[in-house]
Each structure stands twice: as structure tokens, then as C-alpha cells.
Amino acid sequence: MTEIWKSRSTKLGENFAKELKITSLPVDPIEIAEELDIFVEPLPADKKGVSGMLVESNNNFGIKYATYVDNIGFQNFCVGHELGHYNLPGHYEQLMSNGYHESTAGFVSKERYELEADHFSAGLLMPSYLFNAELNKSQVGFKAIDVLSQKCKTSLTATAIRYAQKTPDPIAIIISEGQTIHYCFMSDEMKEIKGLTWIKKGSRLSQNTVTSRFNKIPQNISNSNQVEGEATLLDWFGSYLEYEVNEEVIGLGRYGKTLTVLTIDELPDQEDIDDENDLIESWTPRFKR
Ligand SMILES: [Zn+2]
Structure with a gap:
């Protein structure tokens, strides 16, 4: 609703x-x-x-x-x-x-x-009607968000959310503070990937993520530092898929929060996922009632 x-x-x-x-x-x-x-x-x-x-x-x-x-x-x-x-x-x-x-x-x-x-x-x-034309010209990930936010004179977070709604690429943006996730917006293409558990407001960051390590140092946020690294879909979405995701992490300065942009270079092949699903299903022990 x-x-x-x-x-x-x-x-x-x-x-x-x-x-x-x-x-x-x-x-x-x-x-x-x-x-x-x-x-x-x-x-x-x-x-x-x-x-x-x-x-x-x-x-x-x-x-x-x-x-x-x-x-x-x-x-x-x-x-x-x-x-x-x-x-x-x-x-x-x-x-x-x-x-x-x-x-x-x-x-x-x-x-x-x-x-x-x-x-x-x-x-x-x-x-x-104005945003999409700019989006089509832009690169993928944080670079796109940064350019669009300058073009639209909008905050990074608001632009990131709009970007997630409109991009044809599989991406997700996450706003976090400390070890807590405030919210996550996924692009439609990202939502299509099977087996992902959608991140809920208030859930904790996985220790394996770049963002979790970044947020342990408060100066990273106050100095608006930026880092980039790799994590997996498993780390972010509790999925059994060990697919690598690129993680861009940006401290939001006075705002006190952190923006993470997840992008995937190569989409998991849906057939592989289906095969893997079948495998998991066949190995799940069935108990007699
Ligand atoms: Zn109001």
C-alpha cells in the first residue's frame, strides 16, 4: 500500500x-x-x-x-x-x-x-521528463548521483533515492548511521534478482561490509571521506548468492550519516539461480509428520 x-x-x-x-x-x-x-x-x-x-x-x-x-x-x-x-x-x-x-x-x-x-x-x-535525459547521459553509481545532484541542485540523499527509482541498472542505495541501517532503496532491476531479502529499516550492517568498517571511525563521516571496496550480495541481502557487489561509501558530513551505493557489474544469471534453488531444495531434509 x-x-x-x-x-x-x-x-x-x-x-x-x-x-x-x-x-x-x-x-x-x-x-x-x-x-x-x-x-x-x-x-x-x-x-x-x-x-x-x-x-x-x-x-x-x-x-x-x-x-x-x-x-x-x-x-x-x-x-x-x-x-x-x-x-x-x-x-x-x-x-x-x-x-x-x-x-x-x-x-x-x-x-x-x-x-x-x-x-x-x-x-x-x-x-x-527532465531527470531521465540527464540520467541517460550519466555513468553508474556514485558518480552519476554526484553529477545529478549538482545538475538538479538537490541533496545527495534525495538524488540517490531518485536515481534508484529511475536507473535501468541493478543498484541499491543505503543510508546508515553507526551500525544501523536507516533505509535502503533498490532499483527495479535489483528487485528482480531472486533470492534477495529486502533490507528492513533499523537492521544492522553486516561486519563484512565496507560500510560497517567505515562507520566505526566517526571522522570518516564528519570529514566526508569516500572509500570503495567489494562485498557480496550475501553480506548485504542475506542471499545465498556469493555474487560480488561494488560498494561505494560516502560520509555525509554535518548530516552525520553515511551513503552507500551498491552496483553489480555482472548480473547473476537467473538460470544459475534457479539451478541453485533446486539444489538447495533437494538437499533440504524432509521430516515426516
Ligand atoms: Zn512537513
Whole structure:
């Protein structure tokens, strides 16, 4: 169910960009807000804990956005999130009874309305009709995400998620902190690989992964270090497949989290997997009841 309202929110964000006749990247959410006569202003840099606010008084709307993370991509995403609350059906009624709403943008909240606004923002700032052309020109893995995030002026994490949704390649992106995985997005091609156990929010990193070792040194994250190495599908997805995956690991600085991009050079052959499955099945002891 959840996948449906998420993709619907993304679609509404994309449609909004289309209605506004935006024909090139980057999409500027502050300009959009001002065109809609929404007053926009930054929150003071020492105001932490909220990513932004939507405020209303006598039918006049305002957006405030966080500046404690000094990153234009994150700020754009936060303004896009508030435009989501302004546009998405039911949000005004649900969130604005006090005349203001404080947000936690960036795919970290568990609240449905927050996540809907996040997906709206991703769709608005990276609409398929503009994003796909850039994606087709780009390389695979973190290089692609880095270039796309500069082109779209969006945060690395938001771009990574959009990249996972749109790329034709088998990839996965993971956001972690310490030894805990916050979330994982897999591309469709990756989801097609049989025998993978999908990573759940809050699960622990396998000790065999590059990310697990990287996260043991806090400076790696605060200094925005990057490393690359190899792991296997087994390490990441508890699969019996010993296929190698390339692991790119990037510290996200003040954000305090780590981005991992998994790519596979050669896809496991589905027939081999089927054979292996049959083998495992034939060796599974059967007990008489
Ligand atoms: Zn919000």
C-alpha cells in the first residue's frame, strides 16, 4: 500500500513542475513559492530540529527553511517539502489547524504526511521528463548521483533515492548511521534478482561490509571521506548468492550519516539461480509428520 501513496506523491510533484511549465534543471523551489505569492525566508542557523515550516495567517502563506545544514541542495529539498504540504490533498486540513506546521524533511520521518511531502519534493525538483535525459547521459553509481545532484541542485540523499527509482541498472542505495541501517532503496532491476531479502529499516550492517568498517571511525563521516571496496550480495541481502557487489561509501558530513551505493557489474544469471534453488531444495531434509 505504502508504495502507492509514495509514487502518487512523486507524480503530483512532477505534474506540478509540468503545470508551471518548467523546462530545464535546476528547478528552483524558492522562485516557485514566490510566484505563488508565498513568502519565503530562512530560519536562523542555530535553529535545529526542524527542516522547515509552513505558516498561514489570514490566507497568506509563508515558508521558512532550515539553514543549520549549509547545503543548498538540502535547503531546496526542504522548501520543496513545504510546497508539498501546500499542494497535496488533505495536508492543509490535517496539518494547519494551528496556523503552522513544523517539518522533518529528508525521508527520516515515520509520519505519512512527512514522507508524502518528501516524495512530492523529489518529484518536483527531479521530474522524470527532465531527470531521465540527464540520467541517460550519466555513468553508474556514485558518480552519476554526484553529477545529478549538482545538475538538479538537490541533496545527495534525495538524488540517490531518485536515481534508484529511475536507473535501468541493478543498484541499491543505503543510508546508515553507526551500525544501523536507516533505509535502503533498490532499483527495479535489483528487485528482480531472486533470492534477495529486502533490507528492513533499523537492521544492522553486516561486519563484512565496507560500510560497517567505515562507520566505526566517526571522522570518516564528519570529514566526508569516500572509500570503495567489494562485498557480496550475501553480506548485504542475506542471499545465498556469493555474487560480488561494488560498494561505494560516502560520509555525509554535518548530516552525520553515511551513503552507500551498491552496483553489480555482472548480473547473476537467473538460470544459475534457479539451478541453485533446486539444489538447495533437494538437499533440504524432509521430516515426516
Ligand atoms: Zn512537513
